[in-house]
Amino acid sequence: MLLHVKDNVYYTGIRDWELRRFHGHELSTFNGSSYNSFLIRDDKTVLVDTVWNPHTEEFLHMLEHEVGFANIDLIVINHNEPDHGGSLAALMQKIPDVEIVCSKKGEEIIRKHNGNPAWKFRTVKTGDAINIGKSDLHFVDMTMIHWPDSMMTFMTGTNILFSNDAFGQHFCGQSLFVDKVDACTVWAEALKYFAGILAPFTSLIKRKIAEVVAMNLPIEMIAPSHGCIWRENPLQIVGKYAEWSDDYDEGYVTIAYDTMYHATRSMAEAIGHGIESEGVPVKLFNTATCDQSDLMTDFFRSKAIILGSSTVNNGALRSLAGVVDEIRGHKLKGKVGFSFGSYGWSGEAPKHLQQGMEEAGIKILHDPVSAKYTPSQEELRVCHDAGRDFARAMKEA
Ligand code: FEO
Numbered sequence: 001m002l003l004h005v006k007d008n009v010y011y012t013g014i015r016d017w018e019l020r021r022f023h024g025h026e027l028s029t030f031n032g033s034s035y036n037s038f039l040i041r042d043d044k045t046v047l048v049d050t051v052w053n054p055h056t057e058e059f060l061h062m063l064e065h066e067v068g069f070a071n072i073d074l075i076v077i078n079h080n081e082p083d084h085g086g087s088l089a090a091l092m093q094k095i096p097d098v099e100i101v102c103s104k105k106g107e108e109i110i111r112k113h114n115g116n117p118a119w120k121f122r123t124v125k126t127g128d129a130i131n132i133g134k135s136d137l138h139f140v141d142m143t144m145i146h147w148p149d150s151m152m153t154f155m156t157g158t159n160i161l162f163s164n165d166a167f168g169q170h171f172c173g174q175s176l177f178v179d180k181v182d183a184c185t186v187w188a189e190a191l192k193y194f195a196g197i198l199a200p201f202t203s204l205i206k207r208k209i210a211e212v213v214a215m216n217l218p219i220e221m222i223a224p225s226h227g228c229i230w231r232e233n234p235l236q237i238v239g240k241y242a243e244w245s246d247d248y249d250e251g252y253v254t255i256a257y258d259t260m261y262h263a264t265r266s267m268a269e270a271i272g273h274g275i276e277s278e279g280v281p282v283k284l285f286n287t288a289t290c291d292q293s294d295l296m297t298d299f300f301r302s303k304a305i306i307l308g309s310s311t312v313n314n315g316a317l318r319s320l321a322g323v324v325d326e327i328r329g330h331k332l333k334g335k336v337g338f339s340f341g342s343y344g345w346s347g348e349a350p351k352h353l354q355q356g357m358e359e360a361g362i363k364i365l366h367d368p369v370s371a372k373y374t375p376s377q378e379e380l381r382v383c384h385d386a387g388r389d390f391a392r393a394m395k396e397a
Helices: 053-067 088-094 104-113 183-214 235-244 263-276 292-301 318-330 349-359 377-396
Strands: 003-006 009-011 014-016 033-035 038-041 045-048 074-076 099-102 121-123 129-131 136-141 151-155 160-164 221-224 253-258 282-286 304-309 336-343 369-372
Touching (some): 099 104, 263 377, 304 377, 336 377, 369 377
Parallel strands (some): 045 074, 099 121, 253 282, 336 369
Antiparallel strands (some): 014 033, 129 136
């Protein structure tokens, strides 16, 4: 039996309790995830999105037995990343004459992913609508949030916004609805999802939210393509997206370091104590051992990012190279920071880190801090004072 969503809308997605990594191995998903697909039973029976191809067999089995392939009249593909479009080819083998509704870019991507098939496409954009009986489907272009083909579908009558990736979370719970699971975890996952996947697109998201709000859609439910459905006060997640898109920070400092013999770690701790002496909260991470998705989430939430590494082979330890690249790629805005590290003879790491931070748009508020071999008490005092001075400068920045 299909899970009921609202009125004549049912759940045809796959809930992946075991998933621990997403986007290959890039993102951690400690609470699993789901690939949400929905079935609308109006005069026309409409399938909204498919699921990731490792689950194709299960998905098709469900459609065959709970819906019947012959009953599907229309397929809406809001976005064709394989976690949503991955089962389309297998489904189209069963129903090759059914029309696919997608954006113009969506058609291009579907064709490329599937060897330019002879399927029927109807391309749509913002302002277009399709009548399916008592309800209409309205489409909202979401270009580059986060793929060129992304769009959302709003269904009149039920007033459900099928938002695809937007407003999603990598979370698998005992219910489809946020109001029936541990909401704290869902909110934490929603923020992690935003920081990990959507942060590079905040300028576009800000404009898009204003555009969607101006459309005055009477949204009663937001059904994303990952995680739980927003049913009670669904616009609260839209409000959060507006907040997260607006140079977001929670005023604390994240210090991320890698260390060989604890010298750089002791510097990190001394800098942290100096920052705390000014009443500014601090979190510390070892970049070689921490979860990279959680680290990126903390960078996103922080006002300041401080990076440290011991010098090896005239540069920073390799875990920092990935971190600097990721900060650059995430285009975090409004962040401040500085760099530090221990060394034996040449000591280039803090300078390299500072250069990477500047390239990533982080405003440097303090010169790099270095200590030779094991930091002396005097050098640790210098680290403490650097943290203190940085916190003071940060408050004025
Ligand atoms: Fe959940 Fe962009 O795919």
